Amino acid sequence: MNQVLIVEKDVRGYMKILFNRPEKRNAVNYQLMDELEAVLSKAASDDEVKMLILTGAGSQAFCSGGDLSEFHDLYTEEEAFTMLSKMGKILYTLAVFPKPTLALLNGSAVGGGCEIATACDFRLAKSGVKLGFVQGTLGITTGWGGASLLLEKIPEQKALKLLLDAKIHKAEEAREFGFVDKIIEEDTNGWEEFVEDLLRHETGVLMAYKKLLVKKWKDSGIKGRMEAEIRECAKLWATDAHHAAVDRFLNKKK
Ligand SMILES: CC[C@@H](C(=O)O)C(=O)SCCNC(=O)CCNC(=O)[C@H](O)C(C)(C)COP(=O)(O)OP(=O)(O)OC[C@H]1O[C@@H](n2cnc3c(N)ncnc32)[C@H](O)[C@@H]1OP(=O)(O)O
Secondary structure, eight states: OOOEEEEEEEEEETEEEEEEEEEETTTTTTHHHHHHHHHHHHHHHTTTTEEEEEEEESSSEEEBBHHHHHHHOOOSSHHHHHHHHHHHHHHHHHHHHHSEEEEESEEEETTHHHHHHSSSSSEETTTTTTOOOOOGGGGGOSSSHHHHHHHHOHEEEEEEEEHHOOOOOEEEHHHHHTSOOOOOOTTTOHHHHHOOOHHSSOHHHHHHHHHHHHHHHHHHHHHHHHHHHHHHHHHTTTTTTHHHHHHHTTTTTT
């Protein structure tokens, strides 16, 4: 079985997790979910890891969301709910991860890929990268709880616009929305400076600030809101409009 996650530990104190399915634009399948769940659990208790960086293998994609070919067999609301809530739990674990997390958008981030980026504390994007909460074009909504997190992270009006228009935006535009924290110019390691500014501090400092943020979210019932969001998506998943949209995507080149 191919390794769908590559995990690298850097002596400076970060762990880099690369989604490694470039031929599918790093889409999330069940294997990737299981590997991500395991690595998050290990990293949380690893004292050598002060922060996490999530990125995509290759230069084309960060992550294209759920693997539409693998999940197309899920037909009913309950079948969809089982898959969506499996990844929803992992997304929640990532959001409340006890150390800072950063999504390094090396390429396209669409659908659930944008939800994963949202669950991270920071989003740095290579100049020109395209991203979008495109779920609306598939007749569904965010299925892993990412909209509830987005509403916590950028102004509500801007979050709603990104979700409702379901369009692909350039990273530069997403920066104006507050979704992207920094644009990384081509062929530079502009992300390292951002990371080193954090890593210079003791783990205890990093974790204490993250704890404050997580407490705020837990007090406001973020988990329940994410679960309700997942249920809404599962209902839409079972509609003809969604199944037809996925058929169109999967058959577009045949
Ligand atoms: C299930 C949860 C739900 C959620 O909660 O949000 C979702 O995530 S729904 C999925 C939403 N994602 C999409 O709709 C993305 C679809 N993909 C694209 O729009 C584009 O592929 C891209 C990501 C913008 C990249 O474009 P490009 O670089 O031009 O590549 P191709 O389109 O030619 O794709 C190459 C190859 O990869 C396959 N692919 C891409 N994304 C997925 C995917 N999400 N699931 C399965 N397969 C995917 C694509 O079909 C091509 O395959 P081949 O034709 O066999 O080469």
